[in-house]
Amino acid sequence: MSVLKISGLSKSYGRITALKDLNLEIEAGNVYGLLGPNGSGKTTTLGIILGILQQNEGTFEWFDGKYGEKHRLRIGAILETPNFYPYLNADENLEIVRHIKKDDSSDFDELLALVNLKERRKSRFSTYSLGMKQRLAIAATLIGNPDVLIFDEPTNGLDPQGIAEVRDILKKIADRGKTVIMASHILDEVEKICSHVAIIKKGQLLATGPVGSIINSDITVELAAADMNKLKAFLGTLSIVKRLEHKGKTIEIGIDQYIDHADINRMAFEQGILLTHFVARKKRLETEFLEITSKAG
Numbered sequence: 001m002s003v004l005k006i007s008g009l010s011k012s013y014g015r016i017t018a019l020k021d022l023n024l025e026i027e028a029g030n031v032y033g034l035l036g037p038n039g040s041g042k043t044t045t046l047g048i049i050l051g052i053l054q055q056n057e058g059t060f061e062w063f064d065g066k067y068g069e070k071h072r073l074r075i076g077a078i079l080e081t082p083n084f085y086p087y088l089n090a091d092e093n094l095e096i097v098r099h100i101k102k103d104d105s106s107d108f109d110e111l112l113a114l115v116n117l118k119e120r121r122k123s124r125f126s127t128y129s130l131g132m133k134q135r136l137a138i139a140a141t142l143i144g145n146p147d148v149l150i151f152d153e154p155t156n157g158l159d160p161q162g163i164a165e166v167r168d169i170l171k172k173i174a175d176r177g178k179t180v181i182m183a184s185h186i187l188d189e190v191e192k193i194c195s196h197v198a199i200i201k202k203g204q205l206l207a208t209g210p211v212g213s214i215i216n217s218d219i220t221v222e223l224a225a226a227d228m229n230k231l232k233a234f235l236g237t238l239s240i241v242k243r244l245e246h247k248g249k250t251i252e253i254g255i256d257q258y259i260d261h262a263d264i265n266r267m268a269f270e271q272g273i274l275l276t277h278f279v280a281r282k283k284r285l286e287t288e289f290l291e292i293t294s295k296a297g
Contacts, residue, residue, distance in 0.1 A: 001028040002064055003148055003179050004049065009058035011044050011203075018044040019203040022058070026181060026196075028147070031174045033194035033211075034183040041203035042183035043079070046152055050077055063147075073101065076141030077150035082133050086126035090117055090136055093125055094143065103144040111139040115169055131162030138169055148179045155189055167193055221261050222250045224277035225268070234271050238264070250277055 002025055009022040019041045026032050034042045047053035049060050051072065062071040084093040094108055112118045115135035120128070128136065134154065141149050154170065155163040170193050174180050184190050190197055191211060198208040225231040232251055235241055243254035255261060261280045268275055 002026070003028050004060065004062055004181075006049065006060045007058055009045070009048060009055050009060060011048060011053065011055050017203050019048075019055070022203070022205055024198055024205065024208060026179065028179050029177055031170075031180040031193060031195045032182065033190035033197045034181065034200060035187065035190050035197050036185060036200035038185055040200045042200060043152055044203075045200075046077070046079060046150055046181070046183055050075070050079070050150065052079070073144060074147045075150065076143070076146040076148070078137045078141055078154065079152045082137030084125045084133070084136065087124055089124055090121040090139075093136065094140060097140045097143050101144040106143045106145065111142055114142070114172060115139045116165065129162075131158050131165060134158065134162070134166060135169065138166070142173070146178075148181065149173060151180070151182045153184055154182060155184075155186065163189070219255050219259070219261055220281050221253050221255060221264065222277060222279045223253070223264070223275055224250045225273050225275050227273070231268070231273055234268060234273055238267070
């Protein structure tokens with residue numbers, strides 16, 4: 001089932017083009033990362049699909065039009081900095097959100113346990129750390145049991161512990177079958193949380209799909225030996241080698257992820273080649289992102 005369809009979305013601020021002909025479709029149950037540098041159009045996209053900003057061109061539709069204007073009741077969202085009453089505690093702030101959403105079924109105990117705030121539920125919001133404020137905001141998005149959760153840079157400004165806590169919470173939310181749309185410029189965050197990714201730069205969509213299809217699945221292996229010419233000649237005879245490059249003091253090859261790269265070490269030894277360097281690594285989203293965005297100029 002399609003949760004959101006975006007067609008030809010464009011938005012300009014004077015001479016600045018924030019979005020240009022954006023097309024995107026998000027399926028139910030996906031954890032979708034909008035990935036791009038600061039200023040790439042991620043927050044503008046979220047603002048438009050939440051009805052906060054007006055696009056210049058294009059359309060978007062939630063839930064195939066099933067709920068009409070009431071679709072907003074099925075969406076929970078945090079855009080930029082969480083805002084709550086500083087003199088109220090967690091329960092009181094969540095009660096206000098519940099009233100706004102016209103909800104009478106949400107269990108605050110469950111929500112606060114999910115975001116690790118049960119022990120501080122009676123503390124005023126003004127006494128919370130940045131990470132606690134962000135976690136309360138996540139709890140607020142879950143009031144009314146929405147189908148879709150939208151987060152704009154959910155770990156922005158947090159320390160490593162806070163980032164890990166928010167990441168764990170988002171994974172738990174996704175495990176409940178919720179559709180999550182998350183804007184981020186942090187590649188590691190998207191790679192660890194998201195099932196799908198859309199890479200945006202200067203308002204244009206450069207690539208989209210499952211994280212596994214965006215990232216090349218090949219394994220890269222760096223090798224070196226005392227006799228580099230003999231090693232290169234040997235590697236050139238192997239059918240499992242897809243790519244071979246001589247890089248300074250090492251030779252870099254690409255092999256399929258299902259190949260046991262330890263076999264290369266064994267075969268080299270059988271040919272009388274003793275490897276002095278052998279490092280295997282899987283390509284990461286960071287590498288793929290840099291390649292895609294550099295090609296776009």
